[in-house]
Amino acid sequence: MKLSLHNFIISVLLLVGLCFYSLSFSEDSRSYKAPAAINDKINLTAEEKLWLQQHPEISVAVRHGFSPIEFTFELEEFRGISVDYLKKLEQMLGIKFNKKMADQELAANDTDMLSSVTNVRSLEGTKFTALDTPFLVSSIGIFTKKNARRLDGIDALHGKKVAVFKNGFLAKRLAQEHPEIHLYLVDIAEEALDAVVSGKVDAYIGNTVIIEYVLKSNENESVVFNTNTPYDVKLYMAVRSDWPIFKTLLENGLNAIPQNERAEIIDRWTKVPYLSKIDYELIISILAVSVMVLSILFISNRRLKKEVKQRIVLEKSLIQSKEQAVQAEETIRRYSKDLERLAMVAKHTTDSVIITDAEGKTLWVNQAFTKLTGYTLEEVLGKKPGDLLQGDETSPQAVQLLRDAVKNFSxxxxxxxxxxxxxxxxxxxxxxxxxxxxxxxxxFIAIQTDITKQVNYIKTIENDQEDMDALFSLSPDGMVVLDSEDLVSHVNAAFVAMTGLQGKDLLGFKESKLDALLIDLCADPKEYKSVSEFAQITDRPDVKFKYAEGSGHVEFKFQLKHPVQRTLERSCIETTQKRISRVIFFKDVTQRAIVENMKSEFITTAAHELRTPMAVILGYAELLHKSSFAKDVEAEMVEAVYNKSVTVASLLDDLLDVAVIEYRAEKTLKLELHALEPFIRSIAETFLFPGNNHRVLLDAIPDVADFYFDAQRFERAINNCLTNAYKFSPADGVVKMRLYRIESDEPELAIEIQDYGIGMSPEQLSRIFEKFYRADKSGHISGTGLGMVLVKDIMEAHGGRVFVESVLGKGTAVTLILPMRVSLG
Amino acid sequence: MHKILIVDDQADIRRMIMVALSGGDFELLEAKDGVTALEMIREYRPDVVLLDVMMPGELDGLQVLEIVRNDPQMEHMRVIMVSAKGQVNDSELGMQKGANAYFVKPFSPLLLLEAIDEQIAQLNGNA
Structure with missing residues (x-):
């Protein structure tokens, strides 16, 4: 019961709908029609059957953009009125139509048939002949605004403004036969419809089938068919002129399609509501009946309520999906308008424009495309532009992205x-x-802009940028770049090496974080002036603290304790560049600080060492000059002056030697080939220390080939060692000298000078090569504090080295090691 | 007879000063480092101390000066610094710490003698 009632309601609703449907089209003025069928069945002759067997497949050229007559859907699938006829014919004749897109040059290929021809005369001179009967006759209709008065015919438009296609026969015919009509020439249907809606024109005259299809596609309900004109458009199929038998077959086949099937085909592509006279009385009566039936049903069966509720929910969801569909349609309509307008613009633009189907196969290109690429429309039609335009150097990634976009329709x-x-x-x-x-x-609409010039320009800039980056990373100075928001945007390799701080610790952080991290590394955190301290300075209106644009500003020096001890000098450059606000430089001045420190220490110590003997010299000289003393005292004074003068002179010599050797190293050496034995023997035999009668005890001298050394300087080094050995030995102490070879790839000579004197503590030993270091503080043992420094400098200049072993109270052994170079270079 | 203490780590310098002062009516004392100098100052109460600045050992000349100046018993003691440190700030530091005069090596022994006489005259005047 429940079910049957339900069915009954649906039946009633359907009935109401059908009434409406038939009412809407109850008028007699169909605007287009298929010619009346002659035969319902097709009778084939034996000859025809044989021909069809021999030609099971026929190649048909179908136009791709002639909706709704015929068009391609996603390139491969052909659709439209003619295509539906072809399907019928396939069934009837038992053949297969191989449909392909119509080329511009019809005769130039293996096409057997054209599915639609508007202008029969255009076939003259081709291999095709049109069928005698058109498969579709479309009226030329007048379309107006929905609320417009029904016109009595084309004459009613005299003195009015009427939109019409620029191309085609109609504009010409109207101009000739109805010069009273003011023509408004358009390129596309959309343009004409817009003109009607906006009131720019009073009507639009054109192919009814096409216009109604456009109206339906655009859900345009504000423009409607008004009335017919005496004109019409006939569409014919055409076949190869050398196939008269096939022409007859098609002719008969088309005629055999029943009238209702023809109407179905046309309706499928054009069905829209018409401006028509509606029998309101009938509608009202039907509505009244259905309302009554529904009411009775509602009242009589309460159990239905539940189902009705469900149905309401269902209907709501249906309404929702309908709304969504409407929205989608709206989007589509907006897009399509854009497309049509774009196509109009594209003709004239200097950018190259390609329109392709959903698979990326070219449907149309503009003149600018041909100008840019050298390919004409004919050459690219139906082809994927990439196949022609891309080459070896085209980025595969870019090609993949394009393919993905086509695939995803994005x-x-x-x-x-x-x-x-x-x-x-x-x-x-x-x-x-x-x-x-x-x-x-x-x-797809593709717009190509030639950017070769820009790319070349950018490449130049990129090269510059690479150079800049290289400079940045190669710079010995540490650099930290702050961007326009004062966040760290770059740190270079030198900065990382200096501080051990990694880019990831700093990038994107504020300068205060940089400060905090550096302060942690400082030997004395107070030395580092953080940005907040600077801020305090800048906040004071009486202190101007603004860096000059582009000029470096040394801020302060600070000592790092970690990762190694270093002295860094921080400076800063402010910029007004877009992306960089400041660059902070960290210059490693450790070496400079050491050298400065050394210099100052050297000067102080040298001054001290010179002042003391000079005090004695000046003192005695003045006393001798201005006063008189006992003879023996005067003799003592003169001797002291002499001795101190010798000390000063040798001190000056040593200072000069140290300076020359340290700062110019081996360049000052006079390397010559010398025999070892006579050189050593001469030193050992002539060296005599004042107050000690023992000469140097010399061991056997190894037999070695002559080698290169600076004899004068090497003798100086040996003499300094011997002097020290005697100086720190008792008055009768002995000093031994032993020579031996050190075997290696580059044989070396070792000279060991051993004394048995006072020796040195480990502390004294560790400072032996410091300038002006004196192991003896008593002042009893003379010296400049430069002797061992000089020894070390001379040996190192020769590529050799020195080492010293000493035991306090037992004696010291100094070993000089010299490479025995038998050739130079 | 006034007592003069000569403090210097260099024997040659001490000897030269003693020769220079040998003509005067002084009792000459010697010390070769800061610690010895302080002991002798306490023991002999010299009128004038000639004090070298840079000396090896636990106390240098400036430290000795500081101790002397902080000891009320040695208030009147005259101290003349004799130093190889010739920078202006070195002598200023010495004067700040209470030295009565400052000589930089090399110096004129006759001028030193004059300075000693002057200090002794002041001592006598004050006394």
Whole structure:
């Protein structure tokens, strides 16, 4: 019971709908029709059957953009009125039509048939002949605003403004036969419909089938069919002129399609509501009946309530999905308008424009495309532009992105290398929009802009940037760059090496973080002036603290304790560049600090060492000059002056030697080939220390080949060691000298000078090579504090070395090691 | 007879000063480092101390000066610094710490003698 009632309601609703439907089209003025069928069945002759057996497949050229007569859907699938007829014919004749897109040059290929021809005369001179009977006759209709008065015919438009296609026969015919009509010439249907809606024109005259299809696709309900004109458009199929038998077959086949099937085909592509006279009385009566039936049903069966509720929910969801569909349609319509307008603009733009189908196969290109690429529309039609334009240097990633965009039907903007027909390479910016046109077809519009010049310019800049980056990373100074928001944007390798701080610790942080990290590394945190301290200074209005643009400003020096002890000098440059606000430099001045420290120490110590003997010299000289003393005292004074003068002179010698050797190293050496034995023997035999009668005890001298050394300086080094050995020995102490070879790839000579004197403590030993260091503080043992420094400098200048072993109270052994170079260079 | 203490780590310098002062009516004392100098100052109460600045050992000349100046018993003791440190700030430091005169090596022994006489005259005047 429940079920049958339900069914009954649906039946009633259907009935109401059908009434409406038939009412809407109850008028007699159909605006287009298929010619009346002659035969319902097709009778084949034996000859025809044989021909069909021999020609099971026929190649048909179908136009791709002639909706709704015929058009391609996603390139591969052909749709439209003619296509539906072809399907019928396939069934009837038992053949297969191989449909392909119509080329511009019809006769130039193996096409057997054309599925639609508007202008029969255009076939003259081709291999095709049109059928005698058109498969579709479409009236030329007058379309007006929905609320417009019903016109009595075309004459009613005299003195009015009427939109009409610029191309085609109609504009010409109207101009000739109805010169009273003011024509408004348009390129596309959309333009004409807009003109009608906006009131720019009073009517739009055109092919009824096409216009209604556009209205339906656009859900345009504000423009409607008004009335017919005496004109019509006939569409014919055409076949190869050398196939008269096939022409007859098609003719008969088309005629055999029943009238209702023809109407179905046409309705499928054009069905829209008409401006018509509606029998309101009938509607009202039907509505009244259905309301009554519904009421009775509601009242009589309460159990239905529940189901009704469910149904309401269902209907709501249906309404929702309908709303969504409407929204989608709206989007599509907006896009399609854009497309049509774009196509109009594209003709004239200097950017190259390509329109492709959903698979990326070219449907249309503009003149600018041909100008840019060298390929004509004919050459690219049906082909994927990439196959022609991309080449060896085109980025595979870019190509993949393009493929993905086509696959996903999505927009993309990309820059890549293309090649012209002549092989010339150029850079383009490709902007592709995925759109759906007025007929619901998916399309891509690609706009190509030649950016070769820009790319070359950018490349130059990039090279400059690379150079800058290289400089930045190679700079011996540490650098930290702050961006426009005063956040660290770069740190260079030198900074990382100096501080051990990694880029990741700093990038994106404020300067205060840099300060905090550096303060942690400082030997004395107070030395580091953080940004907040600077801020305090800058906040004081009486102190101007603004860095000059582009000029470095040394801020302060500070000592790092970690990762190694270093002295860094921080300076800063402010910029007004867009992306960089400041660059902070860290110069490693450790060496400079050491050298400065050494210099100052050297001067102080040297001054002290010179002042003391000079005090004695000056003192006695003045006393001798201005006073008189006992003879023996005067003799003592003169001797002291002499001795101190000798000390000063030798001190000056040593200072000079140290300075020369340290600062110019081996360049000052006079390397000559010498025999070892006579050189050593001469030193050992002539060296005599004042107050000690023992000569040097010399061991056997090894027999070695002559080698290169600076004899004068090497003798100085040996003499300094011997002097020290005697100086720190008792008055009768002995000093031994022993020579031996050190075998290695580069044989070396070792000279060991051993004394048995007072020796040195480990502390004294560790400072032996310090300038002006005196192991003896008593002043009893004379010396400049430069002797061992000089020994070390001389040995190192020769590529050799010195080591000293000493035991306090037992004696010291100094070993000089010298490479025995038998050749120079 | 006034007592003069000569403090210097260099024997040659001490000897030269003693020769220079040998003509005067002085009792000459010697010390070769700061610690010895302080002991002798306490023991012999010299009128004038000629004090070298840079000396090896636990106390240098400036430290000795400081101790002397902080001891009320040695208030009147005259101290003349004799130093190889010739920078202006070195002598200023010495004067700040209470030295009565400052000589930089090399110096004129006759001028030193005059300075000693002057200090003794002041001592006598004050006394």
């Amino acid at each position: 927009d993309i903007e990309i820059e890549l290398i293309n090649y012209r027909k002549n092989g010339e390479k150029y850079w383009i910016r490709l902007k592709i929009s995925a759109i759906i046109n007025a007929y619901g077809e998916r399309r």
